[in-house]
Amino acid sequence: MTITTVRHTVYVVHYMTPGTDNHELFENLRLELRRGSLVLAVLAALRKEHYGYTLRKTLADRGMAIDEGTLYPLLRRLESHGLLVSEWREEEKRNKRFYRLSADGKEIFKQLMTEWQSISTSLNGML
Amino acid sequence: MDLVDSYVNAVAKALPEEQRADIIGELSEDIRSEMDERQKELGRPLTPDEQEGLLKKRGNPWLLAARYRQDQRSVAFGRQIIGPVLYPFYVKVLTFNLGLTFLIVGGIFLALRLAGQNISVGDMVSTCTLQFFIQFSVVTLIFSLVEKHLTKHPDRWHIKGTGGKFRLDLNIERDFQVRMGQVGMGQARMGSQRREVSRFESVSVIVASAVALVWWSSVQSHPFLIFGPAAALFNLAPIWHQIYFPIVVLTDLEIVRAIINLVRPDWTQFRAIARVILQAGGLAVMWFAMKAKSWVTVADPAADGAGKYAQVAHIVNQCLLYVLVSAAIFSAAMIIFRITELIRRRRWDVEPRGVGSAAKEGN
Numbered sequence: 001m002t003i004t005t006v007r008h009t010v011y012v013v014h015y016m017t018p019g020t021d022n023h024e025l026f027e028n029l030r031l032e033l034r035r036g037s038l039v040l041a042v043l044a045a046l047r048k049e050h051y052g053y054t055l056r057k058t059l060a061d062r063g064m065a066i067d068e069g070t071l072y073p074l075l076r077r078l079e080s081h082g083l084l085v086s087e088w089r090e091e092e093k094r095n096k097r098f099y100r101l102s103a104d105g106k107e108i109f110k111q112l113m114t115e116w117q118s119i120s121t122s123l124n125g126m127l
Numbered sequence: 128m129d130l131v132d133s134y135v136n137a138v139a140k141a142l143p144e145e146q147r148a149d150i151i152g153e154l155s156e157d158i159r160s161e162m163d164e165r166q167k168e169l170g171r172p173l174t175p176d177e178q179e180g181l182l183k184k185r186g187n188p189w190l191l192a193a194r195y196r197q198d199q200r201s202v203a204f205g206r207q208i209i210g211p212v213l214y215p216f217y218v219k220v221l222t223f224n225l226g227l228t229f230l231i232v233g234g235i236f237l238a239l240r241l242a243g244q245n246i247s248v249g250d251m252v253s254t255c256t257l258q259f260f261i262q263f264s265v266v267t268l269i270f271s272l273v274e275k276h277l278t279k280h281p282d283r284w285h286i287k288g289t290g291g292k293f294r295l296d297l298n299i300e301r302d303f304q305v306r307m308g309q310v311g312m313g314q315a316r317m318g319s320q321r322r323e324v325s326r327f328e329s330v331s332v333i334v335a336s337a338v339a340l341v342w343w344s345s346v347q348s349h350p351f352l353i354f355g356p357a358a359a360l361f362n363l364a365p366i367w368h369q370i371y372f373p374i375v376v377l378t379d380l381e382i383v384r385a386i387i388n389l390v391r392p393d394w395t396q397f398r399a400i401a402r403v404i405l406q407a408g409g410l411a412v413m414w415f416a417m418k419a420k421s422w423v424t425v426a427d428p429a430a431d432g433a434g435k436y437a438q439v440a441h442i443v444n445q446c447l448l449y450v451l452v453s454a455a456i457f458s459a460a461m462i463i464f465r466i467t468e469l470i471r472r473r474r475w476d477v478e479p480r481g482v483g484s485a486a487k488e489g490n
Contacts, residue, residue, distance in 0.1 A: 053160035056157070067186075068157055069190075069191045072154065076150075076195070095152060095156065096156055097156070
């Protein structure tokens with residue numbers, strides 16, 4: 001075992017374990033990174049019509065789990081900006097609110113996707 | 128009302144009215160879809176515990192509602208003391224309290240005016256300012272303590288077993304963590320009887336007692352603080368001056384007790400004994416006060432209309448007698464209850480530890 005290995009182990013145990021400042025910092029940065037991409041994920045999923053619960057399931061199945069306390073306010077915000085349209089409909093004897101992209105939403109989604117791809121290409125070149 | 132309705136209603140109360148129906152309809156549907164799916168997986172209906180578990184995962188209803196609200200106002204003096212979650216409730220309570228207070232004060236002024244008293248604008252302004260200051264300070268203090276608790280323990284809330292009402296768990300006594308697996312059932316049972324005095328409780332007692340002390344000391348020289356504008360007509364009877372010092376001593380001792388428990392939260396036995404002693408002291412003071420039979424007197428018995436004011440003082444004295452008797456009965460009952468609890472705990476503490484050891488071995 002070299003001195004570098006020991007130092008690395010000490011660093012990982014003391015500085016990167018849950019509850020430490022570094023872990024908290026990482027968690028905050030990770031959430032920030034995810035938050036930025038959530039809008040794109042939601043817009044992408046709503047190219048097909050969904051109601052809240054199935055949308056949440058779809059996102060979770062694709063690895064973009066999002067809690068309802070974040071998703072529903074986000075849907076409201078996107079709708080108020082005119083990017084989504086929604087309607088209440090009865091399905092399986094229950095009233096559900098279905099969402100899909102509006103015409104403006106489709107346009108913005110296209111632009112955001114282009115931007116995302118550009119960022120992704122740039123980052124891939126750097127990483 | 129089922130648990131989902133209770134949860135959703137708790138969220139609804141913290142939402143602006145114009146968005147309420149829409150958000151609640153959607154949230155309710157989301158919860159029921161999740162529960163349906165879970166039931167399908169299990170092949171049976173969910174138990175109330177499982178339902179509560181799913182609701183708990185969604186978080187505190189007030190925190191959830193705050194995420195929907197556009198209004199993110201808060202109260203800050205340098206640093207934030209009441210955040211956006213509690214702000215709407217804070218404004219509602221403060222508005223209601225101030226409205227009610229000003230209504231009562233207005234009523235008193237009107238009655239005095241009709242009785243021929245001279246009321247100056249200065250009297251009205253100073254009374255209203257004082258009442259505003261008191262209400263603002265007390266309500267803000269209470270809400271800032273709840274805010275602190277909510278920030279520290281967002282998961283401490285209940286729906287199940289509360290009659291369909293959302294309840295914040297503001298338990299000021301928190302059980303010591305009972306390490307069931309490590310100490311065995313018998314010891315765990317004993318452990319569950321051991322509690323610690325929460326710092327939240329100690330700080331609250333210190334602040335409330337200090338405020339009460341300031342008020343009590345001020346009332347002696349400024350009867351206006353208790354009578355309001357009627358201070359010109361009535362006086363506190365001499366008994367209040369006689370019991371002034373004992374009450375100050377009892378309140379000081381309570382503050383000292385709370386400070387000790389702030390430093391040593393594990394001294395629960397000390398708190399229990401101190402409470403009995405202080406409550407007995409309080410009862411003695413009440414007994415002494417009751418013997419006076421007159422607590423409010425007319426300021427100037429020779430003044431015009433003094434007979435009318437004497438009648439008012441008589442009615443007030445009658446009411447105070449009932450209040451004092453009720454308080455004394457309640458206090459005596461509390462002392463008996465606390466002594467019984469002390470004896471019960473004492474017996475529990477001296478019980479042989481064999482049960483715990485046997486259980487530990489059995490684990």
